[in-house]
Amino acid sequence: MKPVNEDVQHRILLSARAEFATFGLAGARIDRIASNAHASKERLYAYFSDKAALFRAVLDLNGCEFYDAVALRADAVADFVGDIFDHSLDRPEHLRMLTWARLDGVPFAPPTGSDAPAGKVETLRAAQRLGLVDTRWDPELLLTMLFSLGFAWANSPVPGAVANDPDVRSRQREAAVAAATRIIQPR
Amino acid sequence: MKPVNEDVQHRILLSARAEFATFGLAGARIDRIASNAHASKERLYAYFSDKAALFRAVLDLNGCEFYDAVALRADAVADFVGDIFDHSLDRPEHLRMLTWARLDGVPFAPPTGSDAPAGKVETLRAAQRLGLVDTRWDPELLLTMLFSLGFAWANSPVPGAVANDPDVRSRQREAAVAAATRIIQPR
DNA sequence: TAGACCAAACGAACCAGTTCGTTTGACTTT
DNA sequence: AAAGTCAAACGAACTGGTTCGTTTGGTCTA
Incomplete structure (x- = not known):
């Protein structure tokens, strides 16, 4: 059809x-x-059919592209935060769409599959079994915090948080990855 | 007048x-x-004078209330993240207004003063001098990440991230504070 | 009386969604 | 190959309703 x-x-x-x-x-x-x-x-x-349906179609498209774009590997959990940071600069429209939708109360169903949130939680669990992530973390809570760290500057209300200067950007990125490293560090 | x-x-x-x-x-x-x-x-x-001016007036009001509401003390940096988390639940309209303004490109000037971002950066520096926060962090970058951690669930695109169940909430809060503790930990 | 206030109404612009008449192109029939 | 058929693609114009911002006429109070 x-x-x-x-x-x-x-x-x-x-x-x-x-x-x-x-x-x-x-x-x-x-x-x-x-x-x-x-x-x-x-x-x-x-x-x-109408404006809202078109919005939902765009939202679904962006949601899929978004979760596909940032991959999580059990042996590179901290780098995942760096990938999120990069993605927030490369494709700002993805996060913007998700944010508009959240504010407007438009329901958004995250995609299902290995790249989806549920799959990433599983990967975090695997990383814990491998001793690469502290087992005391609830993987679901941890995933939310990792996403949040990667988006810290994109989501910051302070204007100018998203810098144009490549030097500033790379220092932001390094800070986010370093923070993630400290968080997941088993001890 | x-x-x-x-x-x-x-x-x-x-x-x-x-x-x-x-x-x-x-x-x-x-x-x-x-x-x-x-x-x-x-x-x-x-x-x-018009709709936009009213919006800006509301934005200024919220910005001041927002930065006033979450205090940062040099000897309780991790708890600061918990305060932010609580505030995101108590007064969700503050973060919503700042987010709408950011998306709409309405310029927002953070207030000046000891409760303002600039003052909080100074407090972080003091905490570093006291040996309570790792000195390798750029305090400005650190502040952005702490805010982001506190808002991790409020900003999460996944629906249902903001939980109603008090148990889930307190586990989220504890996770955010624990993550902050790990990040700032001098070593 | 002056000014703070309100309900009501107004106008121009705007906007989501529809209607309608025309064009295109693929397929058939002669 | 020419003519006929039909459904889908399309643009322009239209409709009914909404929105911002203004104005008007009037009440109340200091």
Whole structure:
């Protein structure tokens, strides 16, 4: 049951991602999405039932891409935080979309699979069995804190926390990884 | 200088805070703000020049309250993270407002003073001199990470991260404080 | 009387979503 | 190959409702 023209639908989805990530659900404008996608509103509503449905489609797309992008290996748990940090700079729209959705109360179902949160918790458990992560941590709580460390500057309310200077950035990254190392360190 | 009736202006400000914290700048409705404040729109626009100005006034109010609410003492740096965690549950509107403002690109100037970020960085430096915090940390980077740890669950995109069960909450809180303890530990 | 206040209404702009008439392209029939 | 058919793609214009910000007319109080 594939859509008649996947190309147009895809262009609308990408345009919607840029719009929603920039302006949020309430601030986004359907006209801008259609026009930036070089499509008509009629086409947009042919493929997506309404604004909220389009938002959810973008949210799902970003959620999957997001969890796929940051991989967790049992033998490199601290580096995982560095990867998250890098990703928050490479693809800021991912975190922005998740944040808009959370504030707007749009339910978001994390993907299932090995790259999903549940899979990452399992990997943390494996790292604990290998003696690479302190076994006293609840892996679920630990995962939340690791994500939070990686996003510390992206989420910081203080303006200018996301620095442009590469030197500052690498010092932030190193701090996050070093903090993660100290946290997981068995003793 | 002073408004003719501070009471009405204050009611509008509090109503605006609830509205903006819930719906954001674009989603907030001026009519709702006025009506919930038991005030007329005419009064609202008598005291605040436009929607954006009202938003900025709310943002400043929240920013001051926010930094005032969480105190940092040199001899209780890890507990500071616990205080942040508690505050994220007690006054979620503070973090929500700061987050809406960041996403919407509304500039936010943190307050100045001893409770402000700059003052807290100084306190961290003092804690380092007292040998309570590892001196290898850049205090500014450390502060961002401590805030981030305290907000780890409030900022988590995973729905249900903010738990209602007091047991789960206290385990989250303990994890955040324990992680902070490990991070700052001199060695 | 002056000014703080309110309810109501207004206007211009805006916005989500629909309708409608036209075009395109693939497939058939002659 | 020309003509006919049909469904989907499409753009432009339209609709009904909403929103911000302003104005008006009036009450109350110092």
